[in-house]
Amino acid sequence: MRRYITLLTLFCFCASLSLKGQTPDITSFMRISPFQHFDNPSCSTIYDGYFSLPTGQIHFDASFGPLRYNNLFETDANGYPVTVTANKFVNQLSKNNFLGVNTSVELWGFGFRAGKKFFVTVDHRLRLNADIRYSKDLFGLPVLGNMAYVDHPADINLSANINAYHELGVSFRHEVNEEWSWGIRPKLLFGLANVRADKISAQLYTDPDNYSLTMYYDALIKAAAIVPFSMTFDRENGFSFDADMNTQAILGNLFKNPGFGMDLGLSYRPIPELNLSFSAMDLGFIFWKSSATEMSSQLYDAGHFYNEGAFEFSGLTQEEIQHLANGEDVQELLDTLAYYFPLDVHASDGYFAPIPARVALQADYEFAKGQRVSAAAQLRFASHYVQPSLTVAYDGCFFNMIDICVAYTMQRRSYDNLGLGIGFNLGFLNIYAGTQNIISAICLKNCSRLTATAGLVFNWGHMKELRKKKPEQNN
Amino acid sequence: MMKNNKILIALLLSATLLTACFDKNNFDFSHLNNVDAEGSWGIPLINASYSIGDILSMADAPEHLTTGEDGVLQIEYEFSKDSLLSASQFMNGLLDEVHFSGGLSFPTYEIPIDEGTHLTLYKDTIEVSFPSDQVSVSSASLKSGMLTLSIQYNLSHQVSVSVTCPQLQNAGGQPFHIEEVSTGGHFEMTLNLANYKIAPNNNSFSISFEVSYTADGTPLPSQLVFNYEANLLNINFSEIRGKFATINLPLDMSTDFNLDYLANHLTGTIEIMDPVIALEIMNTFPVDAKADLYEAYLSGPRITSSLLASNPTTIWLPANTSSFTDVPFPIASHITITPNIESFTLSGEAAVNTSGMSGPELVITEDQIIHLRFKVTLPIKMRVDQLTFCDTLDMGDIEIPDINGFSNILLRLGIHNGLPLTFAAQAYFYDSRTHTVKDSLFTAYQPVMCAINGVPRLTELFVSKDNLEEVQRMLNCDKIIIKAMLDTEGKPAAIMADQKLKVELGASFNMNVNSLVNN
Numbered sequence: 001m002r003r004y005i006t007l008l009t010l011f012c013f014c015a016s017l018s019l020k021g022q023t024p025d026i027t028s029f030m031r032i033s034p035f036q037h038f039d040n041p042s043c044s045t046i047y048d049g050y051f052s053l054p055t056g057q058i059h060f061d062a063s064f065g066p067l068r069y070n071n072l073f074e075t076d077a078n079g080y081p082v083t084v085t086a087n088k089f090v091n092q093l094s095k096n097n098f099l100g101v102n103t104s105v106e107l108w109g110f111g112f113r114a115g116k117k118f119f120v121t122v123d124h125r126l127r128l129n130a131d132i133r134y135s136k137d138l139f140g141l142p143v144l145g146n147m148a149y150v151d152h153p154a155d156i157n158l159s160a161n162i163n164a165y166h167e168l169g170v171s172f173r174h175e176v177n178e179e180w181s182w183g184i185r186p187k188l189l190f191g192l193a194n195v196r197a198d199k200i201s202a203q204l205y206t207d208p209d210n211y212s213l214t215m216y217y218d219a220l221i222k223a224a225a226i227v228p229f230s231m232t233f234d235r236e237n238g239f240s241f242d243a244d245m246n247t248q249a250i251l252g253n254l255f256k257n258p259g260f261g262m263d264l265g266l267s268y269r270p271i272p273e274l275n276l277s278f279s280a281m282d283l284g285f286i287f288w289k290s291s292a293t294e295m296s297s298q299l300y301d302a303g304h305f306y307n308e309g310a311f312e313f314s315g316l317t318q319e320e321i322q323h324l325a326n327g328e329d330v331q332e333l334l335d336t337l338a339y340y341f342p343l344d345v346h347a348s349d350g351y352f353a354p355i356p357a358r359v360a361l362q363a364d365y366e367f368a369k370g371q372r373v374s375a376a377a378q379l380r381f382a383s384h385y386v387q388p389s390l391t392v393a394y395d396g397c398f399f400n401m402i403d404i405c406v407a408y409t410m411q412r413r414s415y416d417n418l419g420l421g422i423g424f425n426l427g428f429l430n431i432y433a434g435t436q437n438i439i440s441a442i443c444l445k446n447c448s449r450l451t452a453t454a455g456l457v458f459n460w461g462h463m464k465e466l467r468k469k470k471p472e473q474n475n
Numbered sequence: 476m477m478k479n480n481k482i483l484i485a486l487l488l489s490a491t492l493l494t495a496c497f498d499k500n501n502f503d504f505s506h507l508n509n510v511d512a513e514g515s516w517g518i519p520l521i522n523a524s525y526s527i528g529d530i531l532s533m534a535d536a537p538e539h540l541t542t543g544e545d546g547v548l549q550i551e552y553e554f555s556k557d558s559l560l561s562a563s564q565f566m567n568g569l570l571d572e573v574h575f576s577g578g579l580s581f582p583t584y585e586i587p588i589d590e591g592t593h594l595t596l597y598k599d600t601i602e603v604s605f606p607s608d609q610v611s612v613s614s615a616s617l618k619s620g621m622l623t624l625s626i627q628y629n630l631s632h633q634v635s636v637s638v639t640c641p642q643l644q645n646a647g648g649q650p651f652h653i654e655e656v657s658t659g660g661h662f663e664m665t666l667n668l669a670n671y672k673i674a675p676n677n678n679s680f681s682i683s684f685e686v687s688y689t690a691d692g693t694p695l696p697s698q699l700v701f702n703y704e705a706n707l708l709n710i711n712f713s714e715i716r717g718k719f720a721t722i723n724l725p726l727d728m729s730t731d732f733n734l735d736y737l738a739n740h741l742t743g744t745i746e747i748m749d750p751v752i753a754l755e756i757m758n759t760f761p762v763d764a765k766a767d768l769y770e771a772y773l774s775g776p777r778i779t780s781s782l783l784a785s786n787p788t789t790i791w792l793p794a795n796t797s798s799f800t801d802v803p804f805p806i807a808s809h810i811t812i813t814p815n816i817e818s819f820t821l822s823g824e825a826a827v828n829t830s831g832m833s834g835p836e837l838v839i840t841e842d843q844i845i846h847l848r849f850k851v852t853l854p855i856k857m858r859v860d861q862l863t864f865c866d867t868l869d870m871g872d873i874e875i876p877d878i879n880g881f882s883n884i885l886l887r888l889g890i891h892n893g894l895p896l897t898f899a900a901q902a903y904f905y906d907s908r909t910h911t912v913k914d915s916l917f918t919a920y921q922p923v924m925c926a927i928n929g930v931p932r933l934t935e936l937f938v939s940k941d942n943l944e945e946v947q948r949m950l951n952c953d954k955i956i957i958k959a960m961l962d963t964e965g966k967p968a969a970i971m972a973d974q975k976l977k978v979e980l981g982a983s984f985n986m987n988v989n990s991l992v993n994n
Contacts, residue, residue, distance in 0.1 A: 069501065074511070079500035086512035086988070145514030147983055210889055211517035211981035315522030315980060318529060445501055 025059055026421040026434040027453055028362075029374045029393035032403040033423060033432055034111065034457055037121060040279035040362065041171045041183030042265030045119065048461025049112035050430075056106035056123075057455040061436065063100045065414075066092040069445040086143045093136035096157070098385065101130040106455070107166070113461070119173040121185075129356055130162040131382035141204065150208040158200040159384040163355055164192040165286060167261060183265040189355070191257030191286040193225040196353050198384075212314040217341065219297040222351050224288035226253035231293050233345040235338065259286030261355060275364045282357045289350035295343065302339035311340050357381045370397035391436075393419070401425045409436055414448045421453070430457045512988040515883075521980035527855060527894065527970045541852075542972040548855045552819060554730040555848040560722060560827055562760065562843035566712040569610060573710075575601045578702035583695040592690040596634065597626075597701040604679035611678050611718040613836060618713035620668035624684060626661065627702045630695070633658045635687045642680035644672050662686075668710075714840045721831040725824060726766055732773055732819040732851065740814040743862035743960075748809045748967050751852040752782060755799040756792045758845045760827060761837055764792040766847075768823035771806070773851075775815035782806045782851075787823060792845060799848060812853075814864075819851050855970040859896070859963045867905075868955040884946060884984045886938040890923050891977035893931035895968035898923050900959045904952035912956075914949045925964065931977070 028039035034050040035057050036043040071089045073081035109123030135157040137149070146154060171185030198220045205214040223231075227250055229243040261284025267277040299311055306312075316324070320333060362376040372395045380387040393407035407419035421434025433454040440447035528540050528548055541551045558564075579597055586594060605612045624638060636655045643651040651671070655662065673680055686701065752771065758764055767787040773780045784807050792802065827845065828834060892898075900923075902916035916938055923934040940946045 073501075073507070074509075075501060076506065079498045080503055080506040081501065082506050083509035083511050084507065086510060088511070143512045143514055143988075145516040145986065147515035147517045150517075206517055207519075210522075210887065210979045211519045211983060212522070213519065313519060315519035318523035318525060321521065321523060445498075 025061070025453055026393070026405055026407050026419045026436055026451075027057070027059075027432065027455075028376070029364075029372075029391075029395050029407055030403050030405045030421050030423055030432065030434070031370075031372060031395050031397055032425050032430065034430065034459055035106075035455070037111075037119075037171055037173065037183065037185075037265075039281065039360070040265040040267070040277050041185045041263050042173055042181050042267040042277060042279070043183070044173070044175070044181065044267075045111070047111075047459040049110070050457050050459035051110035052106055052108065052123075052455070052457040054105065054107050055456040056109055057104070057453065057457070058106070059102070059104045059451075059453045061100075061102040061449075061451040063098065063411075063414075063449045065097045065099060065448060066094070067097070067099060068448045073445075075445075086139075090136065090140045090143045093139065095136055096385070097134050097136065098382075098387065099130075099132040099134070100382070100387070101128065103128040111171075117175050121171045122169070123171075124166065124168045126166045128162075128164045130160070131356055131385075132158070132160040132162075133382070133385050134158045146204060146206045146211075146213070149204065150206050154202075154204040154206075156200075156202040156204070158197060160195060160197040161353060161356070161382065161384075162193075162195045163286065163353065164194070165189050165257070165259065165355070166192065169261075169263070171263065173265075179269050181267045183263075183267075185263035187261035187263070187284065189259030189261050189284060189286050190255050191224065191226070191259060191288055191290075193227070194223065194257075194286070194288045194353055196222045196288075196351070198222070210314065212312065214313075215299075215311045216309065217297070217299050217311065219295075221295040222288070222292070222348065222353075223295070224257060224290055224292040224350070226250055226256065226290055228253065229291050229293075230347070231295070231345050233295075233343045239343075239345075253290040256290040257286055257288050259355070260284050273366045277362045277364075278360070279362070280357065280359045282355050284357075285352050285354045287350055287352050292348045292350045293345065294348040294351075295345045297341060297343045300340055300342045303336070305337070305340060370400075372396070391419075403432070405434065407436065411449075416446070417449055419451070425459075428458055428460060430459055431455070510989045513985060514988075515983065515985050517981060517983040519979070519981045521978055524975040524977045526972060526975050528972060530976075543852075543854055545969075546971045546973065547969045548972050549852050550734065550855070551850060551852045552730060552732050553848070553850045554728065554819075555846065556726075556728055557846055559726070559825055559845040559847050560724055560760075560764070561845075562839050563711070563841040565722060566715055566839060566841060567710075569605055569712070569715075570603070570707065570710040573601075573603055573707035575705040576703065578700070580698060580700045583697055583699050586695060586699075588690045588692060588695060590690055590692040593687060594690065595685060595687045596630075596699065597628075597686040597703075598683070599703065600681050600683040601705055602679055602681050603707060605675065607678050609720050610715065611832065612673070612675050613716045615673045615675075615712050615716070616714040617668050617671045617673065618711040618841060620671070620710040621706070621708040622664075622666040622668055622682070623704075623706045623708065624662070624664040624666075625704045626657070626684070626686060627700075628660055628662075628686065629698075629700045630660060630688070631658075632688060632691065632693065632695075634662075635689075636662045636664075636684065637687075638664065638666075638682065638684045640680065640682045642674050642676060643668070643682075644674065646670050646672075657686075668707075712841065714838060716836060716838045718832050718834065718836055719828050719839065721829055722827040723824060724827070726768070727822045728849070729818055729820045732816055734775075734812070734814045734816040741863040741865050741958075743860055744811050744813055745862060746809055746811050746858040746860075746967070747853050748856040748858070748969075749854055750782060750806060750810050751850075751854070752804045752806050753850040753852065754790060754802045754804040755848040755850075756796065756802050756846065757799050758792045758794055758796050759843045760839070760845060761794055761843075762828040762830070762834070763794045764825060764827040764845055765829060766790045766792060766823055766825040768821065770820065770822045773810070773812055773816045773819055775813070775817040778813050778815055780810045780812045780816075782810060784808075792825075792847075799846070814862075821849065856967060857963065857970075858965070858967045859961050860965075862961040864959045864961075866957050868957065870953050870955060879943070880987045880989075881946075882941070882943060882985045882987070884940045884982065887979075887981045887983070888936040888938070889979035889981075890934045890936070891931040891975075891979075892923050892934065893926045893929070893974045894970060894976055895925050895963065895974070896961050896970070897925040897964055898959060898961045900957065903956040903958070904949045905954040905956050906952045907954055913952050914945065920960070925968075926974070929974075931975075 025039060027033040028036050032046060034045050034047050071092045072085060074083040074085050076082045104125050104127045107124045107126055111121035113119050135155050137154040138156050138158055141154040141156060167187045167189050169185045169187035171183055173181060173183040175181040200219045202215060202217045227243050231241050233239045261282055263281045265279040267275055269275045358378055358380040360376055360378040362374060364372055364374040366372045374393045376391045378389050389409055389411055391407050391409040393405055395405040397403050401424060403423035405421035409417035416439050417437045418439055419436040420438045423430060423432030436451035437449045440450045539550050539552055541549055543549050577599055634657050636657050638653050640651040767789050768783060769787050771782045784805050790802055790804060899920040901920050903912045904914045905912050921936050924932045926932055
């Protein structure tokens, strides 16, 4: 047994060496929560069934990375923020940085045991996930200046995938035997709004001798929403945005961005005290069609500042100096520079965008009745990067009605994620709340992550099995 | 169970303690008033290549700047004497307006009055001569001319008047002769001589007139009185055949020749190698002409530089050239000037038909003419010895940028000098209100070395100002005095049109956003 635990711990530790981003919800470690299947459809529940109203589960998880208060502001003796510490913030940035938001609200759902081997759930959730990656130089260049980049280019990158959608899922859990069980949840997805920045990329080179600037630049952004909108851009009139807030039009688009998703899970219980599980969640995509719009911008050969795909500025030329000397407006010169950076905005036929998938390995060990420790390693696949995380948790049930969970999550450059979850089972009613980062509630200044989960769910046939009995005990 | 309760109590207590640490002041952003952001920036300002021509053009120099066939830049001024000598001008002055007058009074007691008796009452001849010191005319065609004759007499009888000029022939070759009848005591005649031809005898021709009377028995007044007045007016020739004396004409020409493009010249001279005066002439006369030039010089305040190799310099203007033709104009191989040159002056004398009356007979027509066109070219092939300029820029109207928030300002000037000129410059920041020089751009004159064998040399100049007060003091000055010095290091240097001075100006500075925001 110790060997299993040691190996699992080592694996999880190694996987967490470069952790960042969202982690499993704390409810997945809480034994009396009926919603463990949201993180793994093969997980068993202790109830015979449940149903929930819009209060079933409300979950919010935001990861700020280095974009934390202490990095951004300096306070005076009274605690008031008085200074924006831009240099400090930039120094705290990694080469690539992440900003993520995950929110889900259970609109309605129910689950029930079907025979001895199956458990079926139906749920309808509203979900929002935003994954934004930005390079250090996005802020480093405007704060530190281009002379900080004379020996290497300032590499500005920004990518984002923001999805708002609702999903209707039906899950089936099958307990093959006392050791193995598996689960699957196919899901219909309906997109509400999406912004997908595949690339907003610029590289700026500065010549250390004469300060000549060379820039490569490329941008592509796609957007769609059930709110009918149109965007246009032309040089004379600028950017214009019109949205039709007519309710009927919005409702008419409610199902016009279809998608499909799938959750898979597999559990193995080698001994009654230990459960090992694997899950692959949110494997899917949405085809965004309503008001789909594409914005792109690439360097354009608008004159002598363009050279082999790059914008090169080595200073004003003789003719430009002469024009300025003749009283021509500087603004006119700057306006001509805008031609090198055209923005093309046009409606598109639609596009596919994946939802961020995740895979996880989890181990739960019940060391005493109602007392359990867990470890979970997760990889979350955002649109342009992978977010690993490692969580260890303790969960204890007290008086057969109180469930307390303490969790600790390791992420790269974020080691203060101490979580706390509390649940109360009042017979037919289960109330619970929790966070993955309790420190954020009392020390927001140094908080890199803000999470909260709460819910109220009705259930029946609860507390049937807090621990699988050993075969010999059954006898 | 007891153990579980302890864990529960510990967890709840910890959560309570942690929650007590929250400070709501941390999220009151109304006191936020500083931005701690200091970056280092480098910006290229100028990347331009200038030839000497570009630099002179910026100083409003000119259309006078050209490129020679050998690629050498040159300053070129062109001017012309459209009509040194015009045949029509010459011919039309040969016969001035000619006026003649005369009269006669005599008693009539001896004049028979028997009816039918014919008597000549008055007769006279006018002699008109060409100036024999200028021309000996064989024949001359009149382009225009008027002959007027007015005779007054105190006779009421009818008289006959005849006018005769045998040397004056009409287009048909008929000699001029008319007879008119006059009554009332006066006779008036106006004759258009256009297209008549004069064939003078001994360079002159005569006009004779006669008044005659046929008696009818009526008594005459006791005293007869005759007065006449004859005029030759507006005599213009279209052609003269004959021999001509030499025509001497003064040749005085002057034109602006401005080299003072850049700035006030202080000291030093420019030795121009191989200056050129190109002369083009058009001489449609059938005889050669020549010009003796006594002076040809560039001049300005305190400088006069002659271009003539010898004095006088004689230039032959060949005959019968119907279009402009180059004529050799030997001048000095080099001249010394300063940029203060303001004008070019040329003086001398031209002579047409140098053989004079001893030469052959000529046919001169009214359209014959001599044109002169000069082009003075100074190739910028020169030897310059510490030629120093000075100019003052008025900063009074320039908006001074606010440099608060900037520090460690470094200007880097990279000059790739492809010119065969070494030069040096310095700028002084002058406050005219206190009459003091507050600062200079460089600590000393900064030489920019000339190209070697046409290969540009890079000179880097740096202006570093760590102290903001120092920069502010410079910017507060109202004038910038710029001094520049050129030198060819004792050797003649030709400035080619494709030789460039590449200037790269960049500025680096530290910028504190907080200072900028607060200002």
